[in-house]
Amino acid sequence: MHFDILEVTLFVFFIALFVTVIFRQLKLSVILGYLLVGALVGPHGLGIVPNTPRIKELAEFGIVFLMFTIGLEFSLLKLLALKSSVYITGILQIFLSVLLTTFAGKMLGMTTLSAVVIGSIVAMSSTAIVAKQLNDQLELHSPQGLFALGILLLQDIAVVLLIILIAGLNHTEQRGLTVILLWALAKGIFAIALIFTMGRWLLKPLFRIIAKTRVIELFTLTVLLVTLSAAWVTNRLGLSFALGAFLAGMMLAETEFRHQIAVEIRPFRDILLGLFFITIGMLTDVSEWYHTWTWILLLFLTLTIGKMLLITILGRLTGNTFSVACRTGLVLAQGGEFGFALLTLALTEKILPPEYGQVTLAALLLSIAVSPIFIRYNKKIANFLLLKLSKDDETLSETHLAETAQKFKDHIIICGYGRVGQHIARLLDKVNSSYIGLDLDYELVRKARLAGDKVIYGDPTHPDILKAAQLKSAKVLVISFNDLRATIKILSMVRPQYPHLPILVRCHDEYELKILKEYGATQVIAELFEESLTLSHHLLQFMNISPQKISEIIQDVRNKDYDMLKKVFIGGFDEKNEPQLEQLRPILLPPGAYAVDKRLKDLLLRESGIEIIAMRRNDTKQFKPHGNIKLNANDILIAYGTADDLEAAEQTLLEGG
Secondary structure, three states: OOOOHHHHHHHHHHHHHHHHHHHHHHOOOOHHHHHHHHHHHHHHHHHOOOOOOOHHHHHHHHHHHHHHHHHOOHHHHHHHOOOOOHHHHHHHHHHHHHHHOOOOOOOOOOOOHHHHHHHHHHOOOHHHHHHHHHHOOOOOOOOOHHHHHHHHHHHHHHEEEEEEHHHHHOOOHHHOHHHHHHHHHHHHHHHHHHHHHHHHHHHHHHHHHHHOOOHHHHHHHHHHHHHHHHHHHHHHHHOOOOHHHHHHHHHOOOOOHHHHHHHHHHHHHHHHHHHHHHHHOOOOHHHHHHHHHHHHHHHHHHHHHHHHHHHHHHHOOOOHHHHHHHHHHHHHHOHHHHHHHHHHHHOOOOOOOHHHHHHHHHHHHHHHHHHHHHHHHHHHHHHHHHHHHHHHHHHHHHHHHHHHHHOOOOOOOOOOOOOHHHHHHHHOOOOOOOOEEEEEOOOHHHHHHOOOOOOEOOOOOHHHHHHHHHHHHHHHHEEEEOOOOHHHHHHHHHHHHHHOEEEEEEEOOOHHHHHHHHHHOEEEEHHHHHHHHHHHHHHHHHOOOOHHHHHHHHHHHOOOHHHHHHHOOOOOOOOOOOOOOEEEEEEOOOOOOOOOOOOOOOOHHHHHOOOOEEEOOOEEEEEOOOOOOOOOOOOOEEEEHHHHHHHHHHEEEEEOO
């Protein structure tokens, strides 16, 4: 059956939507879902979607936008913040992956170019899969999580160089590899200079002008124009589209518009990336796997087991514990989205023969299929592989913690010993109160302990760690980090066993405050509100209000869970403008409105989840109007509730029903 390009595109987008919903419900990698769908509907499967060049060209824009968002996340500050062990491990992992794969390929009779390309592909891991699953498992800020993210950042940067290299490799017969590398380097330097010059003198001022218009559609259009224009420039220079997009993102990363740009570009990136992975899946010819299964298995083992062992060894040599090094290796033991991008480029440039492409594609698919298992059970697998070494380390930590905390009673447990945790500890020292801090940053713990602070390496979300910290005899539990998931996990463990233990937690805004209160936090300190209270405290001092009166006002606000501060108007550009976010809204009652001449209590607004904070009549504002008041035309009611409830209430007040 023949389909035109519109029908094919619509069908692909429909399948992408369906698969995204199903795989997210099953908590599986959506990337794997896209690849499997591509294999099913492609020319080597059911043949529903033809493998047309137009679909491939459209899908390439997914990589363009992915590289643009990677550029937005890249900054010199982030790169400089990486530890030396991450630099050494990351750079050596990429270099040795390419070198060892090239050596093995040559031994098996492959050409140098093919072996180098496959080595470059297997060197890449999946930033999307690793970051998301580590975040879901509350391991993103663990030692192995931070170590893995640092290596992934270096891989993201290296892929730019590899794209330049692979794009020029098919011309080596005419000019030689050295000439190609030097020429590609020269063009790359020229592209960087050109795009950054344009960015400095043209794009940054342009974005400032566009932002002042407050027309979000114009802002989005400008982002798309910049991304595609930069991709076009590098393509015209004989380089890849993706390089230009990366440079454009990197150029705008240091501006004040970075976060808004990321928000605007994300829908385009996600949709086109889904299409890209579906087209990759369409390349899969499962019938060929039967004839090449031994090569697929060999490359799969090299990609997973080999990479895991390589990162473990390098991580250990750079000073990490066996546990951290091994768990990092397990987390990164898979292929990634950039591996598919490099594979597509190599096949397009005819550097890799089609049969090599099928073997590489199959190995990447299998590695992504097993990666959720490796990541989810990285601790158990590491314990098994290391013959209890990591378990002994953890037991030693718990034992050390128990020995340290055994002499404590009525002490304070501080979960998280970052800046806020250390500030709390300093104040507790001033009143000679005993405390014990828990943190997973080994370097921080080492320095703090050397200075005499009572802090232990341990995961505060683990029940055994809290038990070893003598939770049963603690006076107060303080959760000093601002991580909603981890805080909820601790509250869920502690509150049922210790219903009367005071638990102080920290959060960002009223949305998190409400959730944490529901999970049993005794006192929630919301940063957003405390900043306002601090500013107000200083203001009232300048107004010569007595210190006692100021303390009474501020303490009253805190005692009522910041109720007064929650009730604010939400602007159109507020990033928290969500349907379920409670907010204030003025509702004008024009002549003829349903509510005119009716008593306030008869409108049953409170039963609909709406609170009337005040009423404005003429130039007089009355706070908390009583229910018997009769409403007049041109009265303005200041209502408080969720956006959805406010919409319904406004309709009731104006039209009835």
